[in-house]
Amino acid sequence: MFGFSRAQSIAFVVMVVLIVVSPFVLYPVFLMRVLTAALFATAFNLMIGYVGLLSFGQAAFFGMGSYVTAWTMKMWHVDASIAIIFGGLTGAVLGLVLGYLAIRRSGIYFAMITLALAQMVYFFCLEAPFTGGEDGIQQVPRGHLFGFINLNNDMTMYWVTAAVFLGGFLLVHRIIHSPFGQVLKGIRENEPRATSLGYRTDDYKLIAFVLSCTIAGVAGGTKALVFGIATLTDVHYSTSGEVVLTTLLGGLGTVFGPAMGALVVTSMENYLAQFGAWVTVTQGAIFMICVLAFRRGIIGELGSFLRISL
């Protein structure tokens, strides 16, 4: 029903089994970080992999989603589901406004404009009182989901995070395999031709952008709930760079690439964290290696080795 091929169905089952088994082996909070990063990258892949839009400002939507979820949780004590929905809506509205501006240019200008707009959002967050400036919004309660599921238990929170990730993952997959998704791919391959066939390509690009930003907002909101904190790091441009790296390393335009990339990048950060700026150096080096020699990414290379599309 989601348009999976046979190989992809098997890969999907493997992924679900891994998600179910891993919290009994690994630290759930670490895994939740992987899952939110994976959701963020999957949403980003919808744009870069299927429409060919390279946005360098996705941190704006992730970070604002995280701030708004944290704020509604802390100030209004709403249900966790409502707070996450608010996070997604924030991503959607911001995505609509910034996307409307950025879509006016394509290619590298699009990348520069999204970077600059996200920088503006960053400065806004630095100054605006509700974000708590340098301190961020701290001690955000996890609260309850649907009124009766207490999220303070890490395992419960893990299952919710996993459900949010799988929901987002399937949604993106469904979008790509819908008639709408086919038009997106057509635009990626040859935009003037798509225009000549009567498609309003700008509208399609904007809708894809907004969808991606909405999911980025949900990912940010979920992350804020998991860690109980929303900070400037989430809106900083290094977060935008990180999601690009994650998707590139996993494989642009592959179904499972972003999740794989998230696993590798997050683990790397976890283990290299004690070495300070070496994280940045390693990330930069991976970027360069990927671009020079490894453009299909981990999943892309694996797929071409096995001659299947993953």
Add this chain to the structure above:
Amino acid sequence: MIMIFGIPGPLLFGQLLLGLINGAFYAMLSLGLAVIFGMLNIINFAHGALFMMGAFASWMLLNYVGIGYFPALILAPLLVGIFGIILEKTVISRLYKLDHLYGLLLTFGLSLVIEGLFRNAYGSSGMPYRIPNILQGATNLGFMYMPNYRGWVVLAALVVCLSTWAIIEKTPLGATLRAATENAPLVQAFGVDVPRLITLTYGGGVALAAFAGVLAAPIYSVNPNMGTNFINTVFAVVVIGGMGSIMGSILTGFGLGVVEGLTKVFYPQASATVVFVVMVIVLLVRPRGLFGKAA
């Protein structure tokens, strides 16, 4: 005291001068980006990191070799320019047949590596660089006191920007360069070594960034993040000006610096974002940029 629009004259002129200085850096950096983009068709994301390397090169020359400010003004851009040429030869040139976005991703990775290495070696707190003796002090201009070094920065930047413009627009070398930008295969057919031209262009653009870095060293502390702080704004400057014209880049750079300076006087809260607001307005009214060619 002279009052202008209810603002004390010296304050207004002081901020205008600060704006001009920021504008000088915007102009030099966006100029280099535009020249590189014209020839290589890539956006050099590492431009900020190379600007920072210029500042560090002058600091190292002073502290390790004992070479002062003025020789460093020539030597540092030369050294960093050579580094740029090596980069172009070894890595960047492998990407010309690919989508432009890969160039952006590669140079972004490059900037992470460079900045990370400098942060490991020197920390992020920054190191002072003394203003050379001859440029110490301030001059009374009648309406305000101008610190000599700041005046020098604006002057030097103007000279460098205008000479770059003159080289590109008025010399035979510049004519070849412009022709190669328009149609590289045709120029190559005339016997011009286009790949070498591309390498030199990248080296030149990088040297320009490093020169700006040396000028910036005494004003801002020499630290690994100084490039990143600038470059995000410079990208907005490039979007506003469009990369079609050399003079356009220079005018947009200085102009936006002044706009930023004036915002600091009249509405300080917005001074960090005013360039981005201008970018939004330009995108709405004239998406191709003030000096950009139609797509």
